[in-house]
Structure formats: C-alpha cells, structure tokens
Amino acid sequence: MPKRRYVSPAVIRRLPRYHRFLGRLIENGVERISSKELSSMMNLTASQIRQDFNCFGEFGQQGYGYETKRLHNEIGEIMGLDRGFTAVLIGAGNLGKAFAKHIDFNAAGFTLEAVFDNSPEQIGMQISGLVIRDVSALEEFCSSRKIDTGILCLPGEAAAAMVTRMMSCGIKSFWNFTHEDISLISPDIIVENVHLTDGLMVLCYQLNDALKG
Amino acid sequence: MPKRRYVSPAVIRRLPRYHRFLGRLIENGVERISSKELSSMMNLTASQIRQDFNCFGEFGQQGYGYETKRLHNEIGEIMGLDRGFTAVLIGAGNLGKAFAKHIDFNAAGFTLEAVFDNSPEQIGMQISGLVIRDVSALEEFCSSRKIDTGILCLPGEAAAAMVTRMMSCGIKSFWNFTHEDISLISPDIIVENVHLTDGLMVLCYQLNDALKG
Numbered sequence: 483m484p485k486r487r488y489v490s491p492a493v494i495r496r497l498p499r500y501h502r503f504l505g506r507l508i509e510n511g512v513e514r515i516s517s518k519e520l521s522s523m524m525n526l527t528a529s530q531i532r533q534d535f536n537c538f539g540e541f542g543q544q545g546y547g548y549e550t551k552r553l554h555n556e557i558g559e560i561m562g563l564d565r566g567f568t569a570v571l572i573g574a575g576n577l578g579k580a581f582a583k584h585i586d587f588n589a590a591g592f593t594l595e596a597v598f599d600n601s602p603e604q605i606g607m608q609i610s611g612l613v614i615r616d617v618s619a620l621e622e623f624c625s626s627r628k629i630d631t632g633i634l635c636l637p638g639e640a641a642a643a644m645v646t647r648m649m650s651c652g653i654k655s656f657w658n659f660t661h662e663d664i665s666l667i668s669p670d671i672i673v674e675n676v677h678l679t680d681g682l683m684v685l686c687y688q689l690n691d692a693l694k695g
Numbered sequence: 696m697p698k699r700r701y702v703s704p705a706v707i708r709r710l711p712r713y714h715r716f717l718g719r720l721i722e723n724g725v726e727r728i729s730s731k732e733l734s735s736m737m738n739l740t741a742s743q744i745r746q747d748f749n750c751f752g753e754f755g756q757q758g759y760g761y762e763t764k765r766l767h768n769e770i771g772e773i774m775g776l777d778r779g780f781t782a783v784l785i786g787a788g789n790l791g792k793a794f795a796k797h798i799d800f801n802a803a804g805f806t807l808e809a810v811f812d813n814s815p816e817q818i819g820m821q822i823s824g825l826v827i828r829d830v831s832a833l834e835e836f837c838s839s840r841k842i843d844t845g846i847l848c849l850p851g852e853a854a855a856a857m858v859t860r861m862m863s864c865g866i867k868s869f870w871n872f873t874h875e876d877i878s879l880i881s882p883d884i885i886v887e888n889v890h891l892t893d894g895l896m897v898l899c900y901q902l903n904d905a906l907k908g
Binding site for chain 2: 494495497498499501502560561562563565567576577579580581583584585586587589590591592630631654655657661672674676677678679680681682683684685686687688689690691692693
C-alpha cells in the first residue's frame with residue numbers, strides 16, 4: 483500500500499482512537515463497518531473518517547465499508563505497534579508506580595525494560611515484575627541495550643537534567659508527566675506531554691457551560 | 696465582555712494550554728505578549744491564537760499584544776475555574792491513590808470531597824487528608840452535598856453500574872480513567888475520557904516515523 487509522507491498531527495492523534503474502536507468491534511464479532519456507522523460511534527463525520535484513512539492509502543471499498551480486522555492491523559502497523567520499542571521509567575513515586583502497574587505498554591507498542599529511582603527506600607523494591615534500580619546505574623543499563631523512550635515521572639525540577647543525561651545515553655523520545663517544557667532541550671527530541679489536569683479543566687468548562695444553560 | 700454561544704471543541708481543548716502558558720509567563724514577570732510571541736512558544740499560528748481568543752470577546756489591542764494577567768484571568772473565568780465545583784473519586788487502587796495525591800484539583804477548578812472504595816483493606820485509610828470511605832455510603836454522602844463530578848478509577852467492568860448509581864445521586868459529569876464507553880448511558884452525561892495509552896501510541900508513531908527517515 484502506498485503511504486503518503488506528511489500526515490497532520492490531528493490525524494495522528496486520532497489513530498489510537500480508531501485502533502481502540504476497531505479493536506472493540508473485532509471483540510464484538512463485527513467484521514465489516516461503513517464509515518457512516520463508525521462515524522456515529524466515534525462522534526466524527528463520515529467524510530472526516532474517509533479523509534483520515536485516505537492519508538495512508540485505500541482501506542475500504544465504496545459501498546462495502548471497511549474490514550475491521552484489516553483496518554485494525556493496518557493502523558497498528560502505521561503506528562509501528564509491532565516495532566518492539568523499549569522504555570524506561572524514571573521516578574517510582576505514587577504516579578510512576580501506578581503507571582508501571584496499570585499501563586498496558588505492550589498494547590501501545592512498548593516494552594517497559596526498567597524502572598529507576600534515586601530513593602534508597604524504593605531501590606530494590608519490585609514493581610510489575612521489575613526491580614526498581616538505582617538511577618545512578620542508568621548509563622550502565624543503557625550501554626548494553628537500545629532504549630527508545632524515557633517515561634518521566636520524577637519531580638519537575640529534576641526533569642531537564644535527567645533528559646540531558648538520558649539523551650546522552652541515546653534516548654531520544656520522552657513521555658513527559660512533569661509540567662516542565664522539555665521540548666526545547668534539543669532539536670532532535672521527541673516529546674509527548676501529558677497534562678492530566680487539562681482534561682479536568684475541560685470538564686470544568688463543560689460544567690460551567692451547562693450552568694449557563 | 697460579550698461571549699459568543701458556540702465554541703468549538705478544538706478551541707475548548709486549547710484553553711487549558713493557554714491558561715498554563717500564560718500562568719508561566721506571569722510567573723516569569725512577563726506582563727504583555729503578542730500573539731506572534733505566544734504562537735512561537737506554543738507552536739500554533741498567530742492567526743489561530745487571535746481567532747481562538749476572538750471566540751470569547753476582545754482580549755488584545757492591535758499592535759499592543761495581550762496583557763498576560765488579564766488574559767489568564769479571563770480564560771480561567773471562561774473555564775469556570777472559580778466556580779468551586781466538587782468531585783468524588785471512586786476506586787482507591789494504585790491509580791486512584793496516585794491521582795488523589797498528585798493532581799492539583801484546585802488549579803483545575805475542583806475540590807476533591809471524598810474518595811470511595813469497596814475493599815476493606817482500603818476503607819478507613821487516609822489519602823491526601825481524606826479518609827477512604829466505603830462506597831456503600833455513597834448515596835448518604837451525596838444526599839447532604841452537591842457533587843458535580845465523579846472520577847472513575849475503578850475496574851472497567853464496574854464502571855457502567857457505578858455511573859448509573861452516581862447519576863441517581865445527581866452527579867452528571869465524569870472524568871473517566873476506565874476504558875469503558877460510558878457516554879451512552881444518558882443523554883445528559885458529561886464525560887471526559889482519559890486514555891493514557893493513546894499518548895504512548897502517538898509516541899510510538901513518531902518513533903516509527905523517525906525510523907523511516
């Protein structure tokens with residue numbers, strides 16, 4: 483299948499959602515779905531969905547809809563979920579521990595290879611089958627393996643120095659749970675920021691808006 | 696200031712980010728900023744920013760830029776951050792505990808009023824100054840207070856029944872960390888879904904894309 487080079491960030495951000503919805507359809511035994519049906523499920527327009535899928539090639543057949551399994555696989559492939567990327571998590575506080583236990587890394591294309599912390603109370607503890615390692619051993623750990631991504635669950639004030647250190651270990655991409663803007667540290671850095679409270683603020687807006695009637 | 700009625704979801708989703716960036720500018724002593732400067736900081740176009748702010752009224756003056764404090768306050772007001780909304784959190788597992796401790800509810804316009812769980816091991820424990828309550832006391836708790844939002848950190852299979860129960864307590868909006876689609880439960884429900892792994896998948900896409908050169 484021919485793939486176009488430029489895909490807009492908005493389309494890229496919709497891919498995980500398509501993947502999720504298609505996965506559910508497959509679980510429910512749905513083999514084929516029209517862009518119209520998918521659009522009403524996903525609260526998008528049918529033409530939006532057709533446009534999105536057209537960015538990557540020809541997935542459906544006019545009048546026959548999309549094969550759910552094929553489309554699910556293709557979207558997974560486009561995202562590179564089968565590439566076996568690797569991640570390490572820095573900061574085994576409440577949030578880091580919760581993420582290490584709760585997040586389905588494999589489903590998102592990653593293996594969580596290690597968890598690091600600098601607190602003697604945490605180092606040596608087990609989490610999701612991984613021993614929490616001393617962050618002073620980060621360089622040694624990375625020297626023998628290719629690590630693609632750093633998951634930053636450490637205090638914000640320590641983030642910039644840690645990112646610089648991790649980049650010198652060859653780690654180029656970061657899933658950033660701190661509120662620090664690390665994107666300017668290097669032109670080569672790939673950053674996905676998570677601002678949990680943004681979602682809560684959107685909820686606040688909607689409640690406020692509903693009050694106005 | 697006159698406010699237009701319809702604001703697109705895309706604009707609403709950018710409001711928390713504007714609020715965050717403006718807050719940082721104020722912290723750094725910046726009193727005034729042009730849409731051009733703000734655009735390069737935020738990786739948006741200047742015309743996008745002007746259009747967004749125009750949805751709500753007239754914030755800036757041609758050639759003089761925006762007053763950071765005033766704009767920050769106005770956006771906060773538009774989102775209703777000063778309305779004093781209330782939330783309860785259901786599910787004091789790893790994730791629920793981490794969120795109760797880590798999230799700045801006040802900054803997002805909420806007070807976390809209570810945490811509920813059904814596990815005898817959790818009930819009675821303290822978290823962020825709140826005692827974890829028995830979820831069987833939810834109705835009683837809500838009968839004496841107005842609770843606006845439910846934060847769902849419970850197992851997905853229990854989500855739908857819990858939402859129905861919470862709605863009969865007068866709770867209409869939900870911050871949903873489960874993977875269940877609860878939006879169809881009622882036409883009146885307000886839902887903000889959090890799919891953490893979506894962000895990780897976007898990172899996967901970007902790593903995969905970078906590999907292709």
